[in-house]
Amino acid sequence: MTYGEKAAELKETLNCGQSVIVALADLAGIDEAMAMALATGLGGGLRCGEACGAYTGAVLALGLTVGADGQGKPGGPMAETLKKFSGEFKEQFGAIRCNDLLAQNGCDHAICSGLCAWCADEAARIIEGK
Numbered sequence: 001m002t003y004g005e006k007a008a009e010l011k012e013t014l015n016c017g018q019s020v021i022v023a024l025a026d027l028a029g030i031d032e033a034m035a036m037a038l039a040t041g042l043g044g045g046l047r048c049g050e051a052c053g054a055y056t057g058a059v060l061a062l063g064l065t066v067g068a069d070g071q072g073k074p075g076g077p078m079a080e081t082l083k084k085f086s087g088e089f090k091e092q093f094g095a096i097r098c099n100d101l102l103a104q105n106g107c108d109h110a111i112c113s114g115l116c117a118w119c120a121d122e123a124a125r126i127i128e129g130k
Contacts, residue, residue: 002117002120002121002124003023003024003027003120003121003123003124004023004116004117004118004119004120004121004124005117006023006120007019007020007022007023007024007054007116007117007119007120008113008114008116008117010022010023010116011112011113011116014036014043015039015040015042015043015044015053016042016043016052016053016054016057016112016115016116017039017041017042017043017053017054017056017057017060018035018036018039018040018042018043018053018057019054019057019116019120020039020053020054020057020058020061020116020119020120020123021035021036021038021039021057021058021060021061022035022036022039023116023120024057024058024061024120024123024124024127027061027065027123027124027127027128028060028061028064028065028127029064029065030064038060039053039056039057039060042056042057042060044098045097045098045099046098049097049098049099050097050098050099051096051097051098052089052096052097052098052101052115053098053112054112054115054116054118054119054120055086055089055096055115055119057116057119057120058085058119058120058122058123059082059085061123061127062078062081062082062085062123062126062127063078065127066078066081066126066127067081081126085122085123085126088122089118089119089122092118093115093118101115
């Protein structure tokens with residue numbers, strides 16, 4: 001099972017952010033319980049329709065790996081990784097805001113499983129250095 005498949009499966013019982021970071025927990029160096037707790041507020045676009053939970057769950061996993069040095073300044077590894085990640089996400093899906101993503105799809109939350117799968121697979125690829 002790929003990380004994306006696991007995230008999509010987890011989406012049946014968890015919010016989008018939880019689904020992604022729980023799927024990536026082993027790569028991020030945390031246990032699933034910690035991942036689940038860390039991402040409780042990410043679903044529903046930070047619970048207010050803003051940044052997609054799947055996207056933010058991937059950002060957390062990337063922060064624990066690519067950003068493990070704690071250096072979040074512009075031009076650093078994490079900043080450059082997220083610049084590319086966000087660009088690819090927007091190119092693939094047209095937006096990062098949860099409300100915008102849902103509006104583009106007739107407010108059908110069925111799209112969320114695909115967002116979770118893409119984010120988990122892409123973050124795993126980055127983390128694994130592929």
